[in-house]
Amino acid sequence: MKRILVAEDNKLILETVALNLAREGYEVLKAMDGKECLKIVREKEIDLIITDIYMPNINGLEVISTLKEEQINIPVLVLSAAGAEDNVSKAFELGADDFMIKPFSLMELNFRVKKLLDKKN
Amino acid sequence: MTLRRITINKFKIVGVSLCILIFWTSFNVYGNQKYIIQIAASKTPLNINELAQKKSITGSIKEIKGNDWYRYYVGNFNSYNEASLYAKELVNKSELKNVFIRKIENVPEYNEKDKYNNLTEQSTDSITKIKINNSLQNEAMIGHKQESISTDTIVKDSTYYNNNQTKKISSENNSVSNLDDFEKNLSNYIPNFIKDIFNSYSKEKYNFRVILLFLLIVFLFILNVINVLLILIYSNQTQNSTDRYVLVHKNIYESALMSYVLGETNWEQTLKKLKKYNLPQNREILSSILLNFHENLRGVADQMVPEIFVKLGLHHDAIKEANSKHYYKKVAGIKKLTFLYPEGAMQIIPQLLNDPEDIVSAEAQTAFVRLNPENPFDFFNALTRPFTRWTQITAFYIFQLHRRNIPSFANYLDSQNTNVRNFSLRMIIFFQQLENIPEVLNMINCEVESTRFLAIKAINDLRLYNGKSLLKDKFQDETQKNKIEIIKAFSNIGDKEDFDFLKEIILSGNVSLTLEVCRSLYYMGSEGKEKLNQLNEEMNGELELFIAHISDPRN
Numbered sequence: 001m002k003r004i005l006v007a008e009d010n011k012l013i014l015e016t017v018a019l020n021l022a023r024e025g026y027e028v029l030k031a032m033d034g035k036e037c038l039k040i041v042r043e044k045e046i047d048l049i050i051t052d053i054y055m056p057n058i059n060g061l062e063v064i065s066t067l068k069e070e071q072i073n074i075p076v077l078v079l080s081a082a083g084a085e086d087n088v089s090k091a092f093e094l095g096a097d098d099f100m101i102k103p104f105s106l107m108e109l110n111f112r113v114k115k116l117l118d119k120k121n
Numbered sequence: 122m123t124l125r126r127i128t129i130n131k132f133k134i135v136g137v138s139l140c141i142l143i144f145w146t147s148f149n150v151y152g153n154q155k156y157i158i159q160i161a162a163s164k165t166p167l168n169i170n171e172l173a174q175k176k177s178i179t180g181s182i183k184e185i186k187g188n189d190w191y192r193y194y195v196g197n198f199n200s201y202n203e204a205s206l207y208a209k210e211l212v213n214k215s216e217l218k219n220v221f222i223r224k225i226e227n228v229p230e231y232n233e234k235d236k237y238n239n240l241t242e243q244s245t246d247s248i249t250k251i252k253i254n255n256s257l258q259n260e261a262m263i264g265h266k267q268e269s270i271s272t273d274t275i276v277k278d279s280t281y282y283n284n285n286q287t288k289k290i291s292s293e294n295n296s297v298s299n300l301d302d303f304e305k306n307l308s309n310y311i312p313n314f315i316k317d318i319f320n321s322y323s324k325e326k327y328n329f330r331v332i333l334l335f336l337l338i339v340f341l342f343i344l345n346v347i348n349v350l351l352i353l354i355y356s357n358q359t360q361n362s363t364d365r366y367v368l369v370h371k372n373i374y375e376s377a378l379m380s381y382v383l384g385e386t387n388w389e390q391t392l393k394k395l396k397k398y399n400l401p402q403n404r405e406i407l408s409s410i411l412l413n414f415h416e417n418l419r420g421v422a423d424q425m426v427p428e429i430f431v432k433l434g435l436h437h438d439a440i441k442e443a444n445s446k447h448y449y450k451k452v453a454g455i456k457k458l459t460f461l462y463p464e465g466a467m468q469i470i471p472q473l474l475n476d477p478e479d480i481v482s483a484e485a486q487t488a489f490v491r492l493n494p495e496n497p498f499d500f501f502n503a504l505t506r507p508f509t510r511w512t513q514i515t516a517f518y519i520f521q522l523h524r525r526n527i528p529s530f531a532n533y534l535d536s537q538n539t540n541v542r543n544f545s546l547r548m549i550i551f552f553q554q555l556e557n558i559p560e561v562l563n564m565i566n567c568e569v570e571s572t573r574f575l576a577i578k579a580i581n582d583l584r585l586y587n588g589k590s591l592l593k594d595k596f597q598d599e600t601q602k603n604k605i606e607i608i609k610a611f612s613n614i615g616d617k618e619d620f621d622f623l624k625e626i627i628l629s630g631n632v633s634l635t636l637e638v639c640r641s642l643y644y645m646g647s648e649g650k651e652k653l654n655q656l657n658e659e660m661n662g663e664l665e666l667f668i669a670h671i672s673d674p675r676n
Binding site for chain 2: 013015019105108
């Protein structure tokens with residue numbers, strides 16, 4: 001079973017995305033901030049990270065840059081608020097694999113997740 | 122909102138407590154009640170100086186006439202205790218055998234120096250007459266006699282003194298005097314009823330009442346501090362319990378709604394999970410969850426979230442809020458309706474576009490732009506309230522974000538609202554709406570300076586060459602700011618035909634305008650630069666500094 005880590009500070013969205021992915025048959029781990037996200041990545045084997053950009057302690061961009069520094073090769077899908085597209089380009093420069101602008105469709109998210117996991121394999 | 126209310130209540134209670142304390146302490150209550158010590162009485166008047174010498178009394182002896190008696194007394198005390206202490210001392214130090222303590226009510230103010238009359242220094246043989254309006258009442262006596270004296274008594278006051286003796290006693294009693302003065306000053310701020318209780322108690326127990334008074338004040342202060350602390354603890358507890366309540370219900374509702382949105386449960390099952398959803402605070406939680414869904418999810422959620430909003434009857438609450446008399450409720454209502462019940466919003470928002478409260482009208486204007494993708498600025502024609510810069514930016518942001526159809530902004534240039542006209546001109550410039558040239562040129566004749574400024578800017582930015590002659594015609598009558606903008610425009614739309622016009626401006630001698638003309642000529646191309654140098658030569662190098670300034674890369 002593929003293991004996906006979702007990092008999002010909005011609890012409602014975190015739970016919704018997690019539940020949605022769990023229904024699709026993935027094992028989902030949850031993190032409420034970047035620090036927790038990095039901790040899980042270092043401790044467990046993760047197949048995909050879905051991260052928000054604006055998070056407390058360590059933001060999504062810093063998470064991606066830390067992963068790159070530590071040479072951890074996990075596909076990253078970035079969730080970004082509308083109007084913050086500049087951050088998306090930064091995320092791509094840092095090594096993100098895909099992005100979605102909020103509000104996003106859960107169905108579209110499932111497609112993108114599947115595509116990224118297939119690409120990894 | 123609850124937190125705000127609790128905080129306000131905290132301050133109210135603390136404020137009221139402080140007010141009570143201040144009121145209580147500032148209430149002037151010191152009664153006009155004095156105690157004197159009678160040292161002699163006679164049917165015939167006595168010589169005060171002789172009496173003082175005979176009885177070895179230093180200081181001021183006063184005479185009171187009433188009921189065919191002449192009474193002689195010393196002192197003027199605020200309390201019986203003070204008078205009693207002094208009377209004992211007087212009997213010990215003088216030749217007097219008996220003295221009487223009398224209580225006098227409503228006597229005129231005495232000089233403070235008379236209080237301990239043997240401690241003061243006064244001029245020799247000074248006699249003053251004091252008219253006493255009310256009666257003297259016997260209160261008690263050290264000897265054995267009591268009697269009353271009628272009103273309208275004439276009092277003679279004589280001072281007999283011995284400097285050396287006075288100073289000696291004065292230094293001995295100085296500390297007592299200071300303490301009593303302090304007590305008197307302090308008691309000036311205590312209400313009558315408390316003073317009565319205090320007097321009746323302290324008379325029996327204490328000689329130094331000021332200590333008791335001080336302790337009382339300290340006690341009240343501590344009481345007030347405890348009161349404030351209790352209020353803070355209570356309000357914090359209330360807040361914490363409110364937070365816990367919100368958190369618990371939010372988790373329950375989020376879980377229930379999430380399952381419904383993802384199709385895991387049907388509506389009946391969901392409704393069962395939404396316990397106590399009819400309570401106002403719970404309905405508020407539900408609305409915030411639905412707004413959160415709306416802001417972050419689309420697709421299926423786009424349809425389901427407004428559906429849930431209506432099913433729970435939350436749209437009625439939102440309409441009620443939008444019609445509320447409180448501006449913050451109106452804003453919250455508009456927001457909920459805009460995102461979660463657009464049909465209802467469209468009925469209410471037109472009424473709120475010109476709301477007297479700026480924040481409400483701004484929210485309604487933004488909502489209108491959001492809800493009318495085809496004609497987002499149709500409300501301009503009915504707008505009487507300002508279309509603020511902030512709303513303009515928000516509207517523009519929504520407009521851009523959702524990639525709405527761009528209307529022809531020339532349609533709004535004839536609006537009576539200056540904000541609308543200026544916004545339209547900015548949009549014409551931004552979207553390069555060249556089909557609107559005649560309307561833009563017409564704005565040069567507008568009465569409002571800022572509109573004319575934007576029209577000039579539009580001519581410049583849109584390179585409207587056919588507006589050149591109009592700019593030249595209007596130049597002389599324009600304000601300095603607009604004149605500079607016109608000259609700036611010539612750097613883009615000007616050519617050699619305009620050299621004479623620009624030369625005239627230089628010859629007018631205005632430094633700012635000359636600098637701007639030099640800049641325009643400099644950036645007009647090689648012909649312009651050539652003309653600038655030619656003018657400089659004609660003017661014997663007067664433009665040298667201007668040219669140096671413009672050509673400096675730092676500028």
